[in-house]
Amino acid sequence: MIESIKAVPCVPQPTQLRIALLTYSTKPRGSVIHTLELAEALQALGHHVCVYALDKDGKGFDRDLSYEYQSIPAQLAPIDIDALIGQRIQEFVDYLSQSEQSYDYYHAQDCISANALAILRQRQHIPHFIRTVHHIEDFSSPYLQQCQERSIREADFCLCVSDRTQAELQQHYKINAPRVINGVNTQRFSPINNGSEAMLKERLGLDGSPIYLSVGGIEPRKNSIKLLQAFAEVLADYPQAQLAIAGGATLFDYQPYRDEFFALAQRLGVPIGKSLILPGVIAEAELSALYRIADAFVFPSVKEGWGLVVLEAIASGIPIITSNQSPFTEFLLETQALLVNPDSPNAIAQAMRSITQPELAHSLVQQSQSILSRYTWEASAELHLHHYQQRLTYSQSLNNYA
Numbered sequence: 001m002i003e004s005i006k007a008v009p010c011v012p013q014p015t016q017l018r019i020a021l022l023t024y025s026t027k028p029r030g031s032v033i034h035t036l037e038l039a040e041a042l043q044a045l046g047h048h049v050c051v052y053a054l055d056k057d058g059k060g061f062d063r064d065l066s067y068e069y070q071s072i073p074a075q076l077a078p079i080d081i082d083a084l085i086g087q088r089i090q091e092f093v094d095y096l097s098q099s100e101q102s103y104d105y106y107h108a109q110d111c112i113s114a115n116a117l118a119i120l121r122q123r124q125h126i127p128h129f130i131r132t133v134h135h136i137e138d139f140s141s142p143y144l145q146q147c148q149e150r151s152i153r154e155a156d157f158c159l160c161v162s163d164r165t166q167a168e169l170q171q172h173y174k175i176n177a178p179r180v181i182n183g184v185n186t187q188r189f190s191p192i193n194n195g196s197e198a199m200l201k202e203r204l205g206l207d208g209s210p211i212y213l214s215v216g217g218i219e220p221r222k223n224s225i226k227l228l229q230a231f232a233e234v235l236a237d238y239p240q241a242q243l244a245i246a247g248g249a250t251l252f253d254y255q256p257y258r259d260e261f262f263a264l265a266q267r268l269g270v271p272i273g274k275s276l277i278l279p280g281v282i283a284e285a286e287l288s289a290l291y292r293i294a295d296a297f298v299f300p301s302v303k304e305g306w307g308l309v310v311l312e313a314i315a316s317g318i319p320i321i322t323s324n325q326s327p328f329t330e331f332l333l334e335t336q337a338l339l340v341n342p343d344s345p346n347a348i349a350q351a352m353r354s355i356t357q358p359e360l361a362h363s364l365v366q367q368s369q370s371i372l373s374r375y376t377w378e379a380s381a382e383l384h385l386h387h388y389q390q391r392l393t394y395s396q397s398l399n400n401y402a
Contacts, residue, residue, distance in 0.1 A: 001103070013070035019103060020101075021038065022051075023113065024055060024061055026053050027281060028062075028284060030307075031109045033308055034132075034182060035109045036051065036163070037377045038381060041381035043066055043068070044395070050068040052072060052095075055071040056077075062092065063285075063286070070099075073091070074088060074091055082143040083143065090116075090284055093120060095359050108155070109132050109152070110151075114129065121330075130157050131155035132180065133152060133158055133305075134160075136168050149401065156391070159178040163179070180387070183378075192317060205206075205273065206277060209239075213246065214245045214297070217247045218247025219258075222299075224245065226300060227243070227298060228264055228265060228350060230300075230349035231275075232269070235275060236276075238356070244294070251284070296318060298351075304327055310328065314369070317365055319355050320368065324340055331371060345381060
């Protein structure tokens with residue numbers, strides 16, 4: 001069911017709010033991009049924003065920022081994932097404990113920074129914190145599951161980005177988390193070539209036809225193995241086809257899954273570097289051009305908070321194949337994308353064949369453009385300000401009652 005976005009009630013705002021947004025990485029992942037774009041939109045609305053981010057290579061973000069940014073050094077971490085997460089939480093805590101800055105709102109966008117804020121609040125270093133839940137993971141590690149539980153249950157206020165996550169928070173945590181929307185920056189992502197496309201195609205070896213693109217790396221929730229199986233079917237009909245899977249910056253290496261993926265590519269006879277292109281993390285300045293190079297965007301993910309990359313692909317003017325489940329069905333109609341069963345490589349492959357038809361591809365692109373005006377970062381920022389103010393009013397009433 002496609003959502004109807006309601007107007008935000010007009011609530012008087014203080015002259016300027018001081019807002020700290022925390023994110024676990026400087027590398028492009030959904031919640032990181034959400035943090036940066038939200039910060040820019042809040043700053044544009046006249047508020048003071050500072051983004052705090054763990055930075056493991058000292059390079060910061062690969063974009064110019066219009067707001068204050070504090071880089072938190074992230075040291076070489078142990079291989080053990082529990083120890084790694086524990087260290088990352090502690091790095092946040094150590095850095096913020098020494099800070100003399102104070103904010104009206106401390107807002108964590110992930111489990112790691114939320115755990116750090118929970119510790120800081122317990123030590124009375126901060127008064128409260130908000131957490132946006134982008135998606136809920138199924139961790140096998142008891143420690144990681146405990147971290148996730150704490151980051152949600154101990155937040156003073158939770159927000160979420162989709163109906164799916166909202167329902168999960170209600171079902172598993174009995175938390176009523178208001179929805180905030182994601183957006184897409186149509187100045188960064190558009191169908192207009194900027195002249196870099198030909199050079200990028202040459203550098204990445206993208207000389208086939210058709211070219212399919214997926215963004216997010218090789219990992220279980222991206223459904224990479226079934227995408228590979230589908231692509232192997234497509235190659236039988238389109239021997240010159242190429243599949244580019246970009247991205248992959250994550251705290252988790254998913255090595256067993258990646259090993260299975262590469263072993264399968266070898267068994268299926270899908271040559272890496274020729275038919276299957278794995279460029280890794282793409283610089284933001286090049287990502288919009290990469291979308292435009294592709295003939296179609298294929299994203300049969302089985303679990304997303306929202307799927308910002310789908311909006312980016314739509315804004316870039318290419319047709320979409322994605323999963324016929326929430327959150328994608330919250331904003332996409334069957335006339336706007338090919339919605340497929342993500343558990344069926346055959347269904348994914350059939351959609352990949354169908355989308356090469358010019359008339360269908362053109363229709364999907366045309367029909368999907370109406371989505372862009374409903375999902376803007378300015379609208380997202382206004383929703384956030386509405387919920388911030390509601391929370392401030394609620395806190396003040398509790399203090400007055402006490």
